[in-house]
Amino acid sequence: MENVAKKMNLQFAHWMQDWPLEVGVASDIEKYIRHYETCRDDDEKFVLMEAIIQATEDQPNEIAFLKYWEQIRPMLIEDFSIHEYTVFYWLCTNSADETARWKISKKLRMFGN
Numbered sequence: 152m153e154n155v156a157k158k159m160n161l162q163f164a165h166w167m168q169d170w171p172l173e174v175g176v177a178s179d180i181e182k183y184i185r186h187y188e189t190c191r192d193d194d195e196k197f198v199l200m201e202a203i204i205q206a207t208e209d210q211p212n213e214i215a216f217l218k219y220w221e222q223i224r225p226m227l228i229e230d231f232s233i234h235e236y237t238v239f240y241w242l243c244t245n246s247a248d249e250t251a252r253w254k255i256s257k258k259l260r261m262f263g264n
Contacts (some may be wrong), residue, residue, distance in 0.1 A: 154195060165189065177247060179237055193233050200226065200234050204241055206251040208255050220258050231262070238262050 183206060187199045203223055210216040227234050243256050 152223060156193075168177075175217075177209040177211065178211075179207045184222055193230075195236070196230060196233050200230075201237055204237065208241075208253050216254060220255065224258070224261075227259075227262070 182202065183199055183203045187196060187203060190196050190199060191213075200223070203226075207216060207219040207223060209221060227238060231238070238259050239262075241253060241255055242259050242262070243253060
């Protein structure tokens with residue numbers, strides 16, 4: 152997290168429990184995706200994807216949401232072994248209530264329930 156924060160000029164403090172979710176800002180998603188595409192470190196990819204998914208979830212409208220989903224979908228497929236935990240977290244399988252899930256949960260169902 153610290154390496155990604157330094158490289159991308161993002162806020163970081165050790166007390167930030169959910170760091171990628173806290174810094175994953177919808178307006179910066181292009182920056183996160185560009186960095187991910189050049190990244191070779193699996194740990195950095197892991198935290199970046201958490202921020203990317205948060206930023207996708209927080210897009211201001213359905214068109215932007217779908218645009219970024221189409222960009223990150225192949226990344227998740229290619230690097231699924233890195234992102235398996237993240238995908239299942241966002242699937243929100245512990246809730247039977249569909250309204251308690253995130254928008255992206257429906258898209259991530261392609262990875263299984």
